[in-house]
Amino acid sequence: EVQLVESGGGLVQPGGSLRLSCTASGITFSNYWMSWARQAPGKGLEWVADIEQNGEEKNYVDSAKGRFSISRDNAKNSLYLQMSSLRAEDTAVYYCATAHRIPNYDMLTGDYRPYWYFDLWGRGTPVIVSS
Amino acid sequence: DIQMTQSPSTLSASVGDRVTITCRASKSIKNYLNWYQQKPGRAPKLLLYATSTVEAGVPSRFSGSGSGTEFTLTISSLQVEDFATYYCQQSYSTPYSFGQGTNLDIQ
Numbered sequence: 181e182v183q184l185v186e187s188g189g190g191l192v193q194p195g196g197s198l199r200l201s202c203t204a205s206g207i208t209f210s211n212y213w214m215s216w217a218r219q220a221p222g223k224g225l226e227w228v229a230d231i232e233q234n235g236e237e238k239n240y241v242d243s244a245k246g247r248f249s250i251s252r253d254n255a256k257n258s259l260y261l262q263m264s265s266l267r268a269e270d271t272a273v274y275y276c277a278t279a280h281r282i283p284n285y286d287m288l289t290g291d292y293r294p295y296w297y298f299d300l301w302g303r304g305t306p307v308i309v310s311s
Numbered sequence: 312d313i314q315m316t317q318s319p320s321t322l323s324a325s326v327g328d329r330v331t332i333t334c335r336a337s338k339s340i341k342n343y344l345n346w347y348q349q350k351p352g353r354a355p356k357l358l359l360y361a362t363s364t365v366e367a368g369v370p371s372r373f374s375g376s377g378s379g380t381e382f383t384l385t386i387s388s389l390q391v392e393d394f395a396t397y398y399c400q401q402s403y404s405t406p407y408s409f410g411q412g413t414n415l416d417i418q
Binding site for chain 2: 215224225226227230239240241242275280282293295296297298299301302303304
């Protein structure tokens with residue numbers, strides 16, 4: 181079965197740390213960029229970070245820079261999000277997702293900019309930051 | 312960073328209605344726009360990418376259009392299973408920001 185399963189969420193005190201995991205099955209994990217997104221209670225979606233297939237290139241939303249670290253282990257079909265210096269505003273359901281890329285070259289401008297979209301999502305793991 | 316704004320925030324409609332949701336970007340994103348559907352307690356589901364390409368398995372009543380800074384998602388004839396929250400997302404540049412969502416509920 182094709183699926184992503186997140187784990188590692190829970191209750192943590194402000195300033196604490198937590199490591200989220202996402203395990204993939206039914207896909208060739210090493211072929212995909214992977215992303216983390218989150219959704220605070222009753223709020224909309226927020227993209228958090230992504231990582232290249234070989235783990236070299238990583239991108240983060242500003243609020244995560246310096247506090248969160250995305251990584252992966254292709255041998256274990258697993259994606260991770262190490263979170264530290266957690267704040268109340270980090271409280272959310274955290275989702276992992278496959279980031280599908282379609283190459284796109286604009287011949288008029290010479291600009292190469294791929295299309296990205298997230299087509300396979302896990303069910304999420306909740307993180308609550310509270311004392 | 313690019314800000315995405317959806318309108319309306321809430322939309323009440325009936326089965327069989329044609330509905331349109333608008334998404335505006337704070338700067339041009341060409342056609343780098345995705346749409347997702349989310350039901351309570353569930354993960355988002357991809358509907359369309361690159362503005363108008365319908366994801367495999369998504370019913371043909373869903374369509375998208377637009378370019379630059381203004382985009383629309385249209386559902387041609389609402390079905391019961393379409394009542395959900397819809398999000399647009401730009402994939403032009405990181406951070407890949409989402410709109411705040413449009414809650415489509417039954418009138």
